[in-house]
Amino acid sequence: MEYLTTIGLEVHVQLRTASKMFCSCPHRYGAPPNSQTCPVCLGYPGVLPVPNRQAIEWTMLTGLMLGCRIARYSKFDRKSYFYPDMPKNYQISQYDLPLCEGGYVEVDLENGDTKKVGITRIHLEEDVAKSTHHSTTSAIDFNRAGTPLMEIVTEPDIAGPEEAYAFLTSLKQILTFGGVSDCNMEQGNIRCDANISIRPVGQDGLGVKTEIKNMNTFSGAQRALAYEVERQKEILNSGGRIEQETRRWDDVSGTTELMRSKEDAHDYRYFPDPDLMPMVVDEAWISRLTAEMPELPRTRKARFERQYGISPYDAGVLTADPELALFYEAAAAGSADAKAAANLVSNLLLHALAEAGMEIGSSPVRPEHITSLVNLVAEGTISSQIAKDVFAVVFETGRGPEEIVRERGLVQVQDTDQIRTWVRSVIEENPGPAADFRAGREKAIGRLVGAVMKASRGKANPQLVNEVLREELTRGGV
Amino acid sequence: MRDVSTAIRGGELSCREAVEALLERIERFDGRINAYLDTTAEAALARADAMDRGARGEGRLWGVPIGIKDVIAVEGAPCRCGSRMLDRFLSPYDGTVVRKLKDAGSIPMGRLNMDEFAMGSTNENSGFGPVCNPWDPAYVSGGSSGGSAAAVASGMAYGALGSDTGGSIRQPASLCGVVGLKPTYGRVSRFGLVAYASSLDQIGPITRDVTDAALLFDVICGHDPQDATSLQRQTPATSAGLEGGVKGMRIGLPREYFAAGLDPEVEAAVRRGVETLQGLGAEVEEVSLPHTEYAVATYYILATAEASANLARFDGVRYGHRCSEPEDVTDLYFRSRAEGFGSEVKRRIILGTYVLSSGYYDAYYLRAQKARTLIRRDFEKAFERVDLLAAAVSPTPAYALGACVDDPLQMYLGDILTVPMNLAGNCGISVPCGLTAGGLPIGLQLMGPPFAEAELLRAARAFEAETPWHRKQPDMAVLEQRSAEGA
Numbered sequence A: 001m002e003y004l005t006t007i008g009l010e011v012h013v014q015l016r017t018a019s020k021m022f023c024s025c026p027h028r029y030g031a032p033p034n035s036q037t038c039p040v041c042l043g044y045p046g047v048l049p050v051p052n053r054q055a056i057e058w059t060m061l062t063g064l065m066l067g068c069r070i071a072r073y074s075k076f077d078r079k080s081y082f083y084p085d086m087p088k089n090y091q092i093s094q095y096d097l098p099l100c101e102g103g104y105v106e107v108d109l110e111n112g113d114t115k116k117v118g119i120t121r122i123h124l125e126e127d128v129a130k131s132t133h134h135s136t137t138s139a140i141d142f143n144r145a146g147t148p149l150m151e152i153v154t155e156p157d158i159a160g161p162e163e164a165y166a167f168l169t170s171l172k173q174i175l176t177f178g179g180v181s182d183c184n185m186e187q188g189n190i191r192c193d194a195n196i197s198i199r200p201v202g203q204d205g206l207g208v209k210t211e212i213k214n215m216n217t218f219s220g221a222q223r224a225l226a227y228e229v230e231r232q233k234e235i236l237n238s239g240g241r242i243e244q245e246t247r248r249w250d251d252v253s254g255t256t257e258l259m260r261s262k263e264d265a266h267d268y269r270y271f272p273d274p275d276l277m278p279m280v281v282d283e284a285w286i287s288r289l290t291a292e293m294p295e296l297p298r299t300r301k302a303r304f305e306r307q308y309g310i311s312p313y314d315a316g317v318l319t320a321d322p323e324l325a326l327f328y329e330a331a332a333a334g335s336a337d338a339k340a341a342a343n344l345v346s347n348l349l350l351h352a353l354a355e356a357g358m359e360i361g362s363s364p365v366r367p368e369h370i371t372s373l374v375n376l377v378a379e380g381t382i383s384s385q386i387a388k389d390v391f392a393v394v395f396e397t398g399r400g401p402e403e404i405v406r407e408r409g410l411v412q413v414q415d416t417d418q419i420r421t422w423v424r425s426v427i428e429e430n431p432g433p434a435a436d437f438r439a440g441r442e443k444a445i446g447r448l449v450g451a452v453m454k455a456s457r458g459k460a461n462p463q464l465v466n467e468v469l470r471e472e473l474t475r476g477g478v
Numbered sequence B: 001m002r003d004v005s006t007a008i009r010g011g012e013l014s015c016r017e018a019v020e021a022l023l024e025r026i027e028r029f030d031g032r033i034n035a036y037l038d039t040t041a042e043a044a045l046a047r048a049d050a051m052d053r054g055a056r057g058e059g060r061l062w063g064v065p066i067g068i069k070d071v072i073a074v075e076g077a078p079c080r081c082g083s084r085m086l087d088r089f090l091s092p093y094d095g096t097v098v099r100k101l102k103d104a105g106s107i108p109m110g111r112l113n114m115d116e117f118a119m120g121s122t123n124e125n126s127g128f129g130p131v132c133n134p135w136d137p138a139y140v141s142g143g144s145s146g147g148s149a150a151a152v153a154s155g156m157a158y159g160a161l162g163s164d165t166g167g168s169i170r171q172p173a174s175l176c177g178v179v180g181l182k183p184t185y186g187r188v189s190r191f192g193l194v195a196y197a198s199s200l201d202q203i204g205p206i207t208r209d210v211t212d213a214a215l216l217f218d219v220i221c222g223h224d225p226q227d228a229t230s231l232q233r234q235t236p237a238t239s240a241g242l243e244g245g246v247k248g249m250r251i252g253l254p255r256e257y258f259a260a261g262l263d264p265e266v267e268a269a270v271r272r273g274v275e276t277l278q279g280l281g282a283e284v285e286e287v288s289l290p291h292t293e294y295a296v297a298t299y300y301i302l303a304t305a306e307a308s309a310n311l312a313r314f315d316g317v318r319y320g321h322r323c324s325e326p327e328d329v330t331d332l333y334f335r336s337r338a339e340g341f342g343s344e345v346k347r348r349i350i351l352g353t354y355v356l357s358s359g360y361y362d363a364y365y366l367r368a369q370k371a372r373t374l375i376r377r378d379f380e381k382a383f384e385r386v387d388l389l390a391a392a393v394s395p396t397p398a399y400a401l402g403a404c405v406d407d408p409l410q411m412y413l414g415d416i417l418t419v420p421m422n423l424a425g426n427c428g429i430s431v432p433c434g435l436t437a438g439g440l441p442i443g444l445q446l447m448g449p450p451f452a453e454a455e456l457l458r459a460a461r462a463f464e465a466e467t468p469w470h471r472k473q474p475d476m477a478v479l480e481q482r483s484a485e486g487a
């Protein structure tokens, strides 16, 4: 039987604020266990929470970037359940009056279409501690407890695991562009849970859904959802019934396992947190945030294609990361050929950085290096082949391309007489390909060009080499 | 309190002597009263010595020891909240009021006994034994700030801090014959006050007279960025206009507060008190607070709901009592909490958990919130016509020890005259206004709208200046004698 898949996601995003949600502790990843704690985030008797204004603002900013309505009146609630990773045994969260409602994320599908995935709501809460379980004991690190955590809930608009992956990628792009989160998956900055159901094609109502937890990477989420679709299909195909339950994804075994059934669902006993005043948001605040809103990835991508005349693919690559986009714009600004600059950045630079395990932020090649490389090629001073070598040296040394070109004598040879000398000796040394060309096999010239370039140690102007070769071959043939 | 301050300022008394005088009295009398869970003598003497060695400061409470209810955090001191749950727990920080006391030169001293986690009105719910009434140790001190009130009444503290969630400052002050002020919600920082019901709790002074109460209030009040419910508005010190009198002040008598159930001796003393104010030039009229009858039920739903979450942190994981050899984390929770909490606390946690549970939330919690709004509006309406309200604090004088232990409902009903004000967030004060034939104190309650502490204290001071009650003290010699006989 054919099935349709319906997925809704709950994405948890840690905000990159300087301090925690309700106290002044920092929340740097990787600090020694329990070194970033205070009586407030440890839930000591008598302490009170003071909300982090930056976190509230960034949640509103996220709402604006996703086209949400920003609540004029919002509040924090207590969500009660006992678990050692919760210092107070309740979590300060938002229940019925979240900061943002409505909105959408535009997602590019594989078939080239664009789809809007609806956002139900965005609310702000505090992250819990991290527990690790050993054979007979458990340890808790409260460094993470109290980190500002934004929960973004989607509509059940996602039609499959690949779409979920595409959604998460688009969302991450927006969040990093907005500067609200580092979205570093290894550091747990962005985590997601999913609700997933399948139903036979033709059936109107949705099938029974399961909730999948513990998906810590986007690819993990995609695999978990794909696994769950298959698991549900198998049950339905063998005449079984899907149970409404919560399942945990195990990234190692690549399976989901039962965490709790519907009967064991928690009663969180939400009620308004009496320690915190309701948040009242006025128009002025929203207008200020709207004015500060950064250009969104999709808008920027479209502008790159238009402004720089680059391919949708290159524009996509260059706008995937806000820092990279800034880098490219700086490089393209003085370049005679913005397209060539795009090539250098998206091919050479990203490749070199990946090989070196580096980020764009620590790149030894600066935007002005790219500009001068592009211009050296455009002016004909060096060939694009030589440009690649120069790039490698710049990457290694951080020195300017002009300097390297001058020092190493890499200036392109434009002298036709010099080129003709190389061409003649190459023809002499390669009678086979020369004969082939003369016999009408146009392709054979490629090998000869290559040989001339090699003879010139890459410095000959390839355009001239081509011209002179043709001249010499034709002449010799007559 | 201010006599001690004056003596220290004048060089007639050292800070150490001020502390030692109290320690001596505590040594003599507290065996019978049980007001102190801990005197924190070592820390108090060390601070006193340091102050005696240094230059004399300008603080308004320079060198004056102030007793601290066991629910307020003092760095390095026990903070057990009258509970076995926090046995051996030491607070790692100072609450804001304690910091303010220290800034004013005061010496925070002692941990004053209380009903466990401030839940109770007799102090019999303490995990460390009840506090006895200094006027007659066969009677309760009232609660939950019973230790604070009894210590001040018996001269074992010059002044003390208590906390009031549903009457916990005013009621023991009334029953022990001292002054107790419950400030407007949000005027005194709650940072460092272990929460019972966060939307109702307020810290306030318990003192021998109104002038001391005003002084102590002026020291501890004010906006605190560490308490998000703390109010921004600043007002002038209440001490300044304290002697302004009540001429022309309009005082309302809530009809519902003089209903059946009010002890005749209490009613008579309160009505005489009102006449005194009238004689001083106040205009008295009857007003109505029609939703009063819902106040106790509303209070016990909202307070216990908040408490059920506030007390969830006491789980044996990070601090406090932990059961021995737990099998797993659930066992750890169950047994640590079962062993650590007393029965009244358990009762209120269960009630609070119930009223917040899905399916019951609307019927209880939500309706109680609506009732709270109606009760607040009653007061707003009344305060359009009058400046202050006057009534009794407790419908009866102190109960005999043990009289209410098996009847929590009866005890809850005793809160009828104090809880409405907490629900409304207003301010109120209890001042001594008489003694029963049996020699037990009776308090007059004055209530004001938010931020009316100055008017409230002014009226209380005018009353006090005209009456002898605040000068009456329990006969400690009799107490000591009885105590010796008992031993």
Ligand SMILES: [Zn+2]
Residues within 6 Å of the ligand: A020, A023, A024, A025, A036, A037, A038, A039, A040, A041, A042, A146
């Ligand atoms: Zn902290």
